[in-house]
Amino acid sequence: MANERLRAAMVAGGWTQARLAEATGVDPKSVERWVNLGRVPRRHTALRAAEALREDVHTLWPALRQVRSARAVSAELVALYDQRADVPASLFVNLFAAAHERIDILVYAAVFLHEAYPRLNDLLVERAESGCAVRIAVGDADSDNVRQRGEEERFGHGIESRCRLALMHYRPLLATPGIELRTHGTTLYNSIYRADEDMVVNAHVWGVNAYGAPVWHLRRTLDNGLFDTYSNSFDSVWQAGRPVEG
Structure with missing residues (x-):
C-alpha cells in the first residue's frame, strides 16, 4: 500500500x-x-x-x-492468551505433571480445573508422593472480598458457592503428606498456577469473569523478573492464609 x-x-x-x-x-x-x-x-x-x-x-x-x-517482549513470556477460555486444559495438566519441586495454586475457586480434568487430585497426589511440595490457596467463601468479586462480576452468590465447591474438591488431598491447603480473603488480582519454573497467570479484569480475562504463560529465566514478581505475590497471600484442617 x-x-x-x-x-x-x-x-x-x-x-x-x-x-x-x-x-x-x-x-x-x-x-x-x-x-x-x-x-x-x-x-x-x-x-x-x-x-x-x-x-x-x-x-x-x-x-x-x-x-x-512498545516494550520488547519479556524473555519470560512463553505465550499470551486473550482469555482463559482459549487456554487448553492440557496446558495446566502437563505443567503439573512435569513438576518435580513445587506446585502452587492461588485462586478463588477455579473449579474448571476439576471439571476439565477429573483426575486432578490423583495427579497432585502422585506429584506429592514423588517429593513435590504442593500448596493450594482457595478463596474464603465468607470473606468480604469474595462477595465483592461476585458483585463485580455479576456472579451473585455463585462465586461463594464455587469457593466452597473448590474447598470440597481439594480437602481430600490433606491426607497426603506434602500437600497443604489454605483459604484466603485477599483481593485476588491474579489467579496463579505454578509448576516449578513455569507459571500460568490469569489476570482479573473488573466486571469480567475469570474465563474471559487474559492469561500469560511465564517461564523463569532471570532473577527478579515477572516470574518472581508473581511468585512473591503468591508467597504473601499464602502467609496471610488460614490453614485448612483435614
Whole structure:
C-alpha cells in the first residue's frame, strides 16, 4: 500500500525521490519503496527524512510510533492468551505433571480445573508422593472480598458457592503428606498456577469473569523478573492464609 502521507509531503516540498535519497543517505530505490509500497525505513533513516521534509516522523510513518512505544517482549513470556477460555486444559495438566519441586495454586475457586480434568487430585497426589511440595490457596467463601468479586462480576452468590465447591474438591488431598491447603480473603488480582519454573497467570479484569480475562504463560529465566514478581505475590497471600484442617 502506497504511503500517501509521504508522497504528499514530498510534493509539497518539491522533493524528488533522488533528492530525498541523497539527503538520507540511501538508494533512490529505497525511497521509491517507501512511497509506492509503503515500506518503513529504519528509525534513524526515517528521522533524517522527516527532518529534511520538515514533517513529524510519526505522521509520515505511524508504525514507528508503535515500535517506539512498545516494550520488547519479556524473555519470560512463553505465550499470551486473550482469555482463559482459549487456554487448553492440557496446558495446566502437563505443567503439573512435569513438576518435580513445587506446585502452587492461588485462586478463588477455579473449579474448571476439576471439571476439565477429573483426575486432578490423583495427579497432585502422585506429584506429592514423588517429593513435590504442593500448596493450594482457595478463596474464603465468607470473606468480604469474595462477595465483592461476585458483585463485580455479576456472579451473585455463585462465586461463594464455587469457593466452597473448590474447598470440597481439594480437602481430600490433606491426607497426603506434602500437600497443604489454605483459604484466603485477599483481593485476588491474579489467579496463579505454578509448576516449578513455569507459571500460568490469569489476570482479573473488573466486571469480567475469570474465563474471559487474559492469561500469560511465564517461564523463569532471570532473577527478579515477572516470574518472581508473581511468585512473591503468591508467597504473601499464602502467609496471610488460614490453614485448612483435614
